[in-house]
Amino acid sequence: MRATGETMAAPGVAMISGGSRGIGRAAVLRLARDGYDISFCYRHDEHAALMVAKQVEAAGRRVLAIRVDVTDRAAVQLWVQRTEQDLGPVTVAVTSAGVIRDRALALMEDDDWHQVIDTNLGGVYHLCRALVLPMTRRRGGCLINVSSVAGVYGVPGQTNYSAAKAGIIGFSRALAKETGRYGVRVNVVAPGYIDTGMLASMSPAVREKSLQAVPLGRPGQPDEVADAIGYLAQAGYVSGAVLQIDGALSL
Numbered sequence: 099m100r101a102t103g104e105t106m107a108a109p110g111v112a113m114i115s116g117g118s119r120g121i122g123r124a125a126v127l128r129l130a131r132d133g134y135d136i137s138f139c140y141r142h143d144e145h146a147a148l149m150v151a152k153q154v155e156a157a158g159r160r161v162l163a164i165r166v167d168v169t170d171r172a173a174v175q176l177w178v179q180r181t182e183q184d185l186g187p188v189t190v191a192v193t194s195a196g197v198i199r200d201r202a203l204a205l206m207e208d209d210d211w212h213q214v215i216d217t218n219l220g221g222v223y224h225l226c227r228a229l230v231l232p233m234t235r236r237r238g239g240c241l242i243n244v245s246s247v248a249g250v251y252g253v254p255g256q257t258n259y260s261a262a263k264a265g266i267i268g269f270s271r272a273l274a275k276e277t278g279r280y281g282v283r284v285n286v287v288a289p290g291y292i293d294t295g296m297l298a299s300m301s302p303a304v305r306e307k308s309l310q311a312v313p314l315g316r317p318g319q320p321d322e323v324a325d326a327i328g329y330l331a332q333a334g335y336v337s338g339a340v341l342q343i344d345g346a347l348s349l
């Protein structure tokens with residue numbers, strides 16, 4: 099699916115994986131409001147993607163909305179090529195596509211493990227891999243990878259997810275060191291409990307117990323994570339940071 103709108107000059111082009119819902123959607127809308135042209139991908143929900151694309155157009159920005167499975171490296175590479183061809187050089191990328199398959203390790207199926215690692219960590223690798231050469235050649239760019247507090251502290255029942263999200267932090271710190279001299283910044287946001295479809299998919303009992311542990315006493319909103327993403331997109335001297343957005347959950 100593709101949609102375009104016409105307009106004033108943008109500060110750049112932003113790519114967002116998993117931009118049709120939740121935190122990715124909020125990042126799309128925030129960066130569009132900040133003046134970026136937008137290319138985002140989704141996996142299944144074409145209707146949700148179309149609604150988001152319309153909102154970007156209404157904000158006066160150009161938009162490309164494409165169905166891409168981030169576990170497919172070739173498809174991600176093609177998405178990057180198409181974005182640069184249609185919208186111009188990518189200046190910011192946000193890797194928000196993610197899934198959970200919660201289960202105690204003793205009961206975990208191989209497929210639960212691989213789906214979660216391949217989507218959350220593999221998806222970050224694929225998009226950053228496709229963008230790192232063009233960005234270093236242009237001597238500038240900003241990669242913002244979405245991890246989780248699970249990747250910092252570990253969450254029982256989420257060994258697969260915690261491993262993937264911890265992997266994103268190690269990956270991003272290493273890449274920030276590799277690419278800093280080329281002006282490419284790499285940062286991580288690590289949300290706590292955020293009010294999205296992912297949180298709604300947890301069992302009510304687990305959700306209730308989890309939220310009781312949050313000192314701010316409520317889940318975060320996707321827009322509150324997007325605020326941090328908008329900040330990191332502009333923060334020229336911030337690289338290698340892991341910004342926790344968790345209502346003090348981690349204290």
Ligand code: NDP
Nearest residue numbers: 116118119120121141142143167168195196246292294296
């Ligand atoms: P949602 O379930 O609300 O949205 C997930 C998005 O990712 C959708 O747009 C979905 O597209 C897309 N997606 C999933 N798998 C793929 C895939 N293989 N290829 C392309 N797109 C895919 O999730 P959230 O917004 O809650 O989560 C966003 C990120 O934030 C994730 O990385 C998650 O791990 C992280 N996070 C979330 C927290 C929370 O409490 N919500 C807490 C900490 C981190 P479609 O709908 O078409 O399938």
